[in-house]
Amino acid sequence: MNKRMTAGQVVDELRDGMTIGIGGWGGRRKPMALIREILRSPLKDLTVVSYGGPDVGMLCATGKLKKLIFGFVSLDLIPLEAHFRAARQAGAIEVMEVDEGMLQWGLRAAAMRLPFLPTRVGLATDVQRLNTNLRTVQSPYDDGETLLAMPAIELDAAICHVNRADERGNCQILGPDPFFDDLMCRAAERAYVSCERVVETEELIGGGCIHTIAMDRSIVDGVVEIPFGAHPTSNTPDYGIDLDHLKEYAAAAKGGWNEYAAKFVALEPAAYVEAAGGADRISAIAHPIF
Amino acid sequence: MSDTDYTLAELCICACAEAWRDAGEILATGIGLIPRLAASLAYRTFSPDLLMTDGEAFLVSEPVPPGPRGDYEPKIEGWMPYRSVFENLWSGKRHAMLGPTQIDKYGQANISCIGDYAKPKAQLLGSRGFPGNTINHPNSYFVPNHGPRVFVEKCDMVGSVGYDPSAWGPGMKRDFVDLRLVVTNLAVLDFGGADNVMRLVSVHPGNSVGDISAATGFELGVADDCGETPVPTPEALDVIRNLIDPHDMRASAVLG
Numbered sequence: 001m002n003k004r005m006t007a008g009q010v011v012d013e014l015r016d017g018m019t020i021g022i023g024g025w026g027g028r029r030k031p032m033a034l035i036r037e038i039l040r041s042p043l044k045d046l047t048v049v050s051y052g053g054p055d056v057g058m059l060c061a062t063g064k065l066k067k068l069i070f071g072f073v074s075l076d077l078i079p080l081e082a083h084f085r086a087a088r089q090a091g092a093i094e095v096m097e098v099d100e101g102m103l104q105w106g107l108r109a110a111a112m113r114l115p116f117l118p119t120r121v122g123l124a125t126d127v128q129r130l131n132t133n134l135r136t137v138q139s140p141y142d143d144g145e146t147l148l149a150m151p152a153i154e155l156d157a158a159i160c161h162v163n164r165a166d167e168r169g170n171c172q173i174l175g176p177d178p179f180f181d182d183l184m185c186r187a188a189e190r191a192y193v194s195c196e197r198v199v200e201t202e203e204l205i206g207g208g209c210i211h212t213i214a215m216d217r218s219i220v221d222g223v224v225e226i227p228f229g230a231h232p233t234s235n236t237p238d239y240g241i242d243l244d245h246l247k248e249y250a251a252a253a254k255g256g257w258n259e260y261a262a263k264f265v266a267l268e269p270a271a272y273v274e275a276a277g278g279a280d281r282i283s284a285i286a287h288p289i290f
Numbered sequence: 291m292s293d294t295d296y297t298l299a300e301l302c303i304c305a306c307a308e309a310w311r312d313a314g315e316i317l318a319t320g321i322g323l324i325p326r327l328a329a330s331l332a333y334r335t336f337s338p339d340l341l342m343t344d345g346e347a348f349l350v351s352e353p354v355p356p357g358p359r360g361d362y363e364p365k366i367e368g369w370m371p372y373r374s375v376f377e378n379l380w381s382g383k384r385h386a387m388l389g390p391t392q393i394d395k396y397g398q399a400n401i402s403c404i405g406d407y408a409k410p411k412a413q414l415l416g417s418r419g420f421p422g423n424t425i426n427h428p429n430s431y432f433v434p435n436h437g438p439r440v441f442v443e444k445c446d447m448v449g450s451v452g453y454d455p456s457a458w459g460p461g462m463k464r465d466f467v468d469l470r471l472v473v474t475n476l477a478v479l480d481f482g483g484a485d486n487v488m489r490l491v492s493v494h495p496g497n498s499v500g501d502i503s504a505a506t507g508f509e510l511g512v513a514d515d516c517g518e519t520p521v522p523t524p525e526a527l528d529v530i531r532n533l534i535d536p537h538d539m540r541a542s543a544v545l546g
Contacts, residue, residue, distance in 0.1 A: 025372065052416075070416055071416055071417060071418055071419070072415045072416035072417070072418045073415070073416060074415055074416075079415065080413075080414065080415065084413065085412075085413040088403065088409075088410055088413035089409065089410055089411070089412070089413055090409070091408055091409030097402065097416055097417055098417070098421075099417055099418070099419060099420065099421035099422045100372075100417075100418055100419050100422070101376045101379070101380065101419060101422040102421070102422070104372075104373065104376065119380075119422075120425045120426065120462075120463060120466075121380070121421050121422040121425060121426070122421050122422075123421075123425060123451070123458075123459070123462050124425065124451040124457040124458050124459075124462060124464075125398075125417070125420075125421045125448050125449055125450065125451055125457075126402075126407075126445075126447050126448040126449065127417055127421050127449070129448075130407060130447075136459070138461060144461060145461055145462070145463050146459060146460060146461030146462045146463075176346055176347035176348065176369075176371065177346065177347040177371040177372060178371060178373075179371070179372060179373075180372070180373065288346075289345075289359060290344065290345030290346050
């Protein structure tokens with residue numbers, strides 16, 4: 001089955017009020033071109049599940065976000081996310097704040113069609129007190145321990161960005177960390193993956209060791225080729241994090257969002273790459289050092 | 291600078307490194323420059339079996355000096371993406387040192403937000419891994435700006451667990467909660483007193499017990515043997531200056 005789609009076709013399949021999981025982590029390998037496509041659409045009232053970065057910030061800046069399920073929002077090298085902060089400080093979004101490990105635990109539960117997975121994490125903190133939907137469970141064994149029952153985080157859709165994919169939906173992540181994109185895809189009714197390049201399956205397998213094949217095609221419903229589709233976040237080894245761009249984006253939280261949006265968000269992917277300095281410039285961005 | 295002169299940053303690095311003394315073969319995570327250099331110092335001196343990461347997804351067999359890499363290549367010895375980090379920390383094989391925005395006398399700490407949770411005065415990172423770290427493995431804290439806004443009676447959002455008995459419900463397992471040191475720009479504190487409440491164990495040279503109490507937003511107990519924080523040894527200074535921080539990134543640390 002050929003699963004190639006356009007970014008517009010992906011967003012056409014999304015609906016107001018959906019719960020959407022976004023792959024990547026902070027300032028790394030975020031499906032930013034798909035996010036920009038969402039920002040240009042009339043979609044609204046989204047619940048987003050994310051290891052948050054500028055994906056969350058931009059959805060906040062445009063009022064698309066109704067609720068965020070998260071452990072943090074950060075641009076990594078810029079620790080705090082200005083647009084997310086502004087939305088929280090205005091009381092503009094609902095939040096379910098959990099530990100970052102609880103987030104993958106809830107996704108894992110959904111991926112395995114379980115109602116919850118037990119953990120100690122979150123107990124005895126305000127994560128438990130503030131999230132009144134969180135319940136505890138008692139171990140049925142002799143220890144009788146009280147554990148937190150992390151509920152499954154079921155997603156209507158997942159969007160991710162990877163380095164390579166074939167047209168059937170096998171996905172390759174060449175960077176050092178696959179994060180939890182596979183769990184996002186498995187936890188979702190429908191999963192859409194953008195990639196730098198769609199390649200033949202043989203090229204996919206030849207392009208990196210077998211462990212780089214992060215998602216198999218059974219959990220991917222749509223493949224979109226968008227070169228530089230993670231910019232301004234990194235997509236190692238194709239390009240690093242664009243710190244200069246992220247500084248401009250962060251500064252736009254002080255009343256400059258419309259200008260930033262007109263300059264970048266309004267543009268289709270090819271024009272966007274030019275506006276961001278061109279393919280050569282983005283390809284040459286150094287890889288982040290932490 | 292002579293062998294016996296030292297900076298406050300170097301004193302703090304040495305004091306923080308003590309958190310990992312006799313730690314064995316566990317992952318040492320120092321978030322922020324001073325804790326990172328402290329873990330590096332521990333590795334290079336008295337805890338050579340510690341596991342270290344490059345800050346991204348690789349385990350390295352020697353700490354990566356912060357700052358410009360130049361020709362330096364990290365000495366990779368393993369792979370630790372975030373999913374393995376969670377497995378590691380939930381299994382307890384780690385000691386992390388982090389920087390809280392607020393911390394109370396029970397060691398409960400906050401990096402989420404300041405003010406009313408529904409509409410915070412200042413939104414910060416979010417609870418990140420604080421809840422999971424603190425209920426699973428040893429933790430220490432570094433505070434570069436010891437003051438009553440950090441050491442508070444009550445955190446606005448409790449992200450990490452501590453020793454407050456009222457926070458724990460029946461049947462919850464507290465056995466793995468192990469808060470060790472709180473090192474600041476003024477002093478070293480621990481949880482070794484009665485009921486594991488925070489107490490002062492040593493004062494950095496130039497400060498008094500009264501200074502520390504005045505800078506702390508709750509009543510602070512003082513250990514019977516509270517003295518002066520040991521100054522860096524020449525050996526430690528040599529390791530810091532020549533091996534783990536050759537670019538003197540510590541000079542840019544803001545303390546106070």
